[in-house]
Amino acid sequence: MALEIERKFLVNSDRFKEEAYQKNYIKQGFLNSNKNRTVRIRIMDDKGFLTIKGKSNKSGTSRFEWEKEISKTEAVELFLLCEKGIIEKYRYLVKSEKHTFEVDEFLGKNDGLVVAEIELSSEEESFKKPSWLGKEVTGKKKYYNSNLSKKPFCNL
Template identity: 65%
Template sequence: MIEIERKFLVASEAFKKEAQKSTQIVQGFLNTDPIRTVRIRIKGNQGFITVKGIGNESGTSRFEWEKPISVNEAEQLLSLCEPGMIEKIRYEIQSGKHTIEVDEFFGQNKGLVLAEIELDNENESFLKPDWLGKEVTGDPKYYNAQLSKNPFHLW
């Protein structure tokens, strides 16, 4: 239940040519406290509830618990969320033995494109495609919970 993840800005749209899959995502937050963020998400035709804990010092590792729920349940819970829905398309790109997930944001965060890669340990190496830009792991302003409160278009 510990998620180890690194996050990067994306330097070009070249990732779209490499994507094997893309999925529309809408998500909101019942709680954006960094100690216990509670997210509701509809990803494609599936709903999810996720609880995330505070990250370690580097921001690379943190507790994550996620369970599937019905889309109907997710829609009802989204209506209870704090203001600031996140809308994005997630692209999945295979890079060696890893999958890089690239989120292209819309709505209040239009223009922001972030890539995430989950690792087995914090020091694990991985193939870095040319379109992978500056690392922003651990920078709270790039967390989705923060983007819901302080969207990209206000920066």
């Protein structure tokens, strides 16, 4: 059980790819996309994950998150129960001083959308903003993966 504190930004160029030290393919679906609690199934490369997230605070910066690794086989089976709308993306990890940005390049109906997230230890924590970091979209629900699964970027 943990409190997740993160900020989310649009990305304004592909320069992050040159700085990335890791790239993973992610496929995810939602067993429940209720705004008070989301239950997500994710396959990242050859691993499965079950994640439960609570409702975001007023600023959209903090929320409860619980995650457990499960087998890829279990994750594939749970995908059969997911709500309509599967998210596929590449995730790039980019180091920026003491922080790591997770940059998601969406595929399929969300193609063209690139979002960067940074996890912080407090809402007030400062961090270096790379040149490729664009407009902040923290708390903007249309950029939540659970919403993108129902209302893809191509429809925004």
